Amino acid sequence: MKRMWGSFPTIQRISWADGLVGVFIFALLYLLVRLTAEMNVPFSIQDEPHISLAWQSLPYYAARSLLRMFIAFFFSLLFTFIYGRTAARYKFAQKIMLPILDILQSIPVLGFLSATVTAFMALFPHSLLGLECASIFAIFTGQAWNMTFSFYQSVSTIPRELQEASNMVRLDAYARFTRLELPYSMIGLVWNSMLSFGGGWFFLAASESLSVDNHTVELPGIGSYIYTAINEGNVRAVVLGVITMMLLIVLVDQLFWRPIVAWSQKFKMDFSGSDDAPKSWFLQILRRSRLAEWVSTQVFGAAFRAIDQLMLRLAKREPTPVLRRPWTRAVRRTVLWCVFCALCVVVAVYGAMGVVEIVHLGLQDILHIVWLGALTMLRVMTSTFIAILWTVPVGILIGLNPKASRIAQPLIQMAASFPTNTLYPLVTMIFVAVGISFQIGAVPLMMLGTQWYILFSVIAGAMAIPNDLKEATRVLGLRGWERWKHLLLPSVFPYLVTGCMTASGGAWNASILAEFVVWKSKVHAASGLGAFLDETAAAHHWANFIVALIVMSAFVVLINHFVWRPMFRLAEKRYHFD
Template sequence: MAFFSTNIPKNRLNWVDLFVLIFIFTILYSILNLGAGMNAPFTLENQTEIALDPSLLPYYAGRSLLRMFIAFGASLLFTLLYGYIAAKSRTAEKVLIPLLDMLQSIPVLGFLSATITAFIALFPGSLFGVELASILAIFTGQAWNMTFSFYNSLMTIPKDLQEASEVLRMNWWQRFVKLEVPFSMIGLVWNSMMAFGGGWFFLAASEAISVLGQNIRLPGVGSYLAAAIEAGDMQAIAYSIFTMILMIVLVDQLFWRPLVVWSQKFKMELTESADAPTSFVYDILRRSKLLSVLQKLILSPIAKGTNYFLDQIASVSEHTAQEFQSIPRHHIISKLLKLLALLLFLQLMRDPIYNAYILVSSMDGGELLGIVQLGLYTLGRVMIAVLLGALWTVPVGVWIGLNPRMARMLQPVVQIAASFPANMMFPFITILFLKYQVNFEWGSISLMMLGTQWYILFNVIAGAMSIPNDLHEAGAIFKLSGWRKWKALILPSIFPFLITGIITASGGAWNASIVSELVSWHDTQLVATGLGSYISNVTEQGDWAGIIWGITVMCLFVVTINRLLWRRLYNIAETKYHLD
């Protein structure tokens, strides 16, 4: 499959090719230069100080971007593998989807607490271990909503397309590359943008690490911001905010905008919309003869070879599976293999589980009951934040998604608003709360919304953009308008996307509670009673019993709410509002 048009001059290069060549070499040189700094010497006693000199911000920005894109690449691979297995195996689905609910509810600080010491020990004397811990923390802010989106798309593929793939006798790899990934592309691109925004949100926590009594600073915009807040330097905070906005705009225009335009080719419709999204970068890439040559000589042979190799593996694996099913008592053999895998897992986890039990058994029942009560406070804030977020994101998201011209103008604005780390604004909001004596028990809800409402907005936009033009024309024929159009066309079409957005927003709100229920400005702290502020405190103190119980209670709340409410709505979306 060619990614760009080859309708270009055949006998000469043009200025576009010079621009593309310079850009490619700049990216490669930057990756090599910035990557070298990730393996610098490091000890806890002798760390590099984060200077507030604004001339260092370009280098800090490059280091942050490198971590973000490495984490995004890992998130994409995780999404495709995890989402595919969950969608294809009903047995695996019963385990993987509740596990995904729990994973998205574990705070970033929880992952850092469990990994930072191990990574430092794994790479002694090198900064690389801390870098890996930071990248893993960013990964945990990106992967979950991408995985939910891909899983949701696989579960809602129209039956006629599934039947067509069976008629054509496609193996699992052919279905994956020719049906499943293309069908999920629009939702995956928009959720990837939101996932990248989630990574920005926790950038400061992943670069300025304060866990288990350790304070570690990695070169980056997030650690620069943390240092500026500690110093109370408003000018440095302004520099970091400007740098962050510039980074977000550049990433949007150079990376996400071309992907949005490219993803429209996978929109399922019989008639094409007259007003499609555009991107000047995408147009430049299409005009480049250099990229066409690289694609023909390098990328296409690699893609064809990889596709052939995996196609052969898929054919052999399906043939082996059919032979296995023909063996008498294969169900018994399958159950024995699953039991063996479970026993092996329990054997590997025996010591960690025992050590965790020793830690948490020291906590008395009254303290545990107090943690559950804190969880109820945070639950109330999460539900209010999700409800308020949905009230404005649904109409605005539909308006943007159904108006390509508005989408072109507002996408950079929405991308900046969604990607901009809301916790960068917390110092200013804290000052306002202190000045006007705002009750932080309620004010923390607004901070939580700043980081989570965008999950709903991006999914609604993706849902509105993926409504086939055929349905719009049918609605015009039947003269649908106002509430009748919303009831008969818009809401049923966006409902699966909306529920996916609400599930990920709910999990994101729980995760964001660790930074929204406890904020500080210089020497002043505002604390809201809740599970998020509790986890922040015990993590900083290195209280492992409190960390484990806090995360466990948060996971139980998230899984319970998802099972009782959100997952039931998702089942309705999967069965009733299904495009066939």
């Protein structure tokens, strides 16, 4: 039998691996077509989706949520590559883009939802697609910032030898990205992507329950299923929803993340291979399947080759650089600074005028909101510090031991992805029973959702340590604290700082859920900015809500500027492989 379409496998060569891959691809395409079609159906407030708590609805709701998660993850990757690379490559842009990223990271999902639902519904009137886009965007905000910080940190700490080598062979911007920056950052990006994906699960309930004209609309999904069950106090439905989500997380881990973790080890900067590298049974099936090989070369490979050719043509069409006088660069930079400052002044003036018109708060009210922000900041820093105490040693031990990593990865992935906000009412009831004040109890509630940022970053840093350095420490006889002091802690320090930055921002975001817990209409609130945002949003006091968001963003920017940014500059200068 003759071959068709290049290297397509013949019937005689079809194996059991090809059969499994074929069924998997067919099922994936069928679900993709079916679910995307159901995202664009007519919608009106009178005929809104109804969430059924029957267990038979769970597979359908799980598939709808999973599709939203992967769409949001795709756009998060695009944002990460564009935004993170620009901030890392251009110092002028870095001074502007990093504070903006700090602000975006500090804005809670609730803040994005309140501002984007109306806009997306206007883009897609009388269609459910508007609400779907708003939900996907909310999930995107729970994924993108951590991935961007990770990629920025990796690109900023590329060894000088590799940078000089790329300059010597005159790599253009696209070749530098695909041949140097992306491979070097791959391990850290993969682990932080897993965590960011888990962050999407954490805020899934909030992302699928949207407020439209002071009316809550719940999109079909596992998050809205759990949200409805909690509101109705249906413990059985909550347990079924959580079990379904856990099974979904395990499935995604086995079929998506574990193969990527095993594949990403090829990008480890190492001169001596490891015999105990991470493995994946699904990746082994894909490597045995000729059908998967054909799809990889003929579909994805053709697409990547087309992109490479397009970028090559664009690079050849770039005009020859013209020699300019030295003062022209200074003039051009001065003009850009003036334009930027003028835009900032205009935005600040109009923003202040809008706030003055909308917000009629006295100085005492504003100082009260700032005080609430200070209380939340104390909880955020406390939860981050406590998380460092256990995540650093545990993360290093897991990252250094591939066998432990294979066992711990799915468990940590499930723990990080687990919607711990569903446990908040139970944990709060325990605090009340044992007499612990909720003002203090809000700290461990924050930790439940944010400590994983640090743990995943430390694991990625430990896995990225070259085997050559590990063997060198053994030859030199470094043991115990000396090994930790001279190799392990300096190696993971850049990753630790990135994890702390994202964990701190995530704690501010989680404060909305951790400081304001509701179970069967009974409210437990701690004094803080998170609870204040919840209360003002529920009461539709948007003036107070806007001021609270501004105060929260200001706290995050100040902490990042005076605490985490100096530590990151220290990591760039001293603690990276060079």
